[in-house]
Amino acid sequence: MNAMLETLFTLAVAGSVVAAFLVVLRQVPVGLFPARWRYRLQKLAISFYLLPFAVAISRLVPLMGAHATTAQDSSSLSSAGATIAGSLLSGRTLPAVAAIVILGLWAIGAIGFAARQLYDYRAFAKALTRTRTALPERGEAALRLVQVKKELGLKSDVALAVSPIVRSPVLVGIRRPVIYFPPALAADVDLDMVLRHECVHLKRKDLWVKAFALAAGAVHWYNPLVHLLRKEIQIWSELSCDEEVVIGMSHSERKRYGSTLLNVMAGSGEFAGAVQRLLVRRRQAA
Secondary structure, three states, X not given: OHHHHHHHHHHHHHHHHHHHHHHHHOOOOHHHOOHHHHHHHHHHHHHHHHOOHHHHHHHXXXXXXXXXXXXXXXXXXXXXXXXHHHHHHOOOOOOHHHHHHHHHHHHHHHHHHHHHHHHHHHHHHHHHHHHOEEXXXXXXXXXXXXXXXXXXXOOOOOEEEEOOOOOOOEEEOOOOOEEEEOOOOOOOOOHHHHHHHHHHHXXXXXXXXXXXXXXXXXXXXXXXXXXXXXXXXXXXXXXXXHHHHOOOOOHHHHHHHHHHHHHHHOOOOHHHHHHHHHHHHHHHHO
């Protein structure tokens, strides 16, 4: 029981260190630190929340120190590192009853959080399935999709559909990805750029990143930094995707892409509003 609590504590500390750094990083202007690097740091934080790197390091440091063949000062440094790691990971042993109670409360929260998120997702997925209308395989959108996939080197299959419950284009489904469109897009929306944006999400496996972020939220349901990180990932995955989409574009193409984003996100909710404000800030910084 104590070993499991130790592992959970180590995961929480390791992930929260990176998450706290990202909170501080929010004060840095967007133009000084690219969105792709912020997104990479967020993925690193998620991995720290889920994988016990610190535990593995604490086990490896003593072994490295025992077989070191370097100078004496290097050996001393390894020994010091092992001592510090060991002191952080080996706290006082809790009584069995206390450990069981804490783990029980953690398990109830984790299961409850995961169950609620999965219920909401399944309800959304069922609503999409019930209201979806597949786009023609030889229609304009499908033909453009083939070209976009070829340009991106994307091999994954992805379907196209329309649903009235979506307010902007969105990629849904890890196993069977589908790009959903609202019934009517603005006349000045560039379909090629919309498809490119969603295909870049698919190529980067951003849906998997969000799934792992959800898992981290379940494991660390009590930690507000995890939930802040999940919200940040929603925003910065979009902005880093935009950075990747516009690589190689001319100034006029970038301007058209920015206009497309603003038109697509118009009226699509609080999240889109946050992204839109960041896009405006990026334009001002440029």
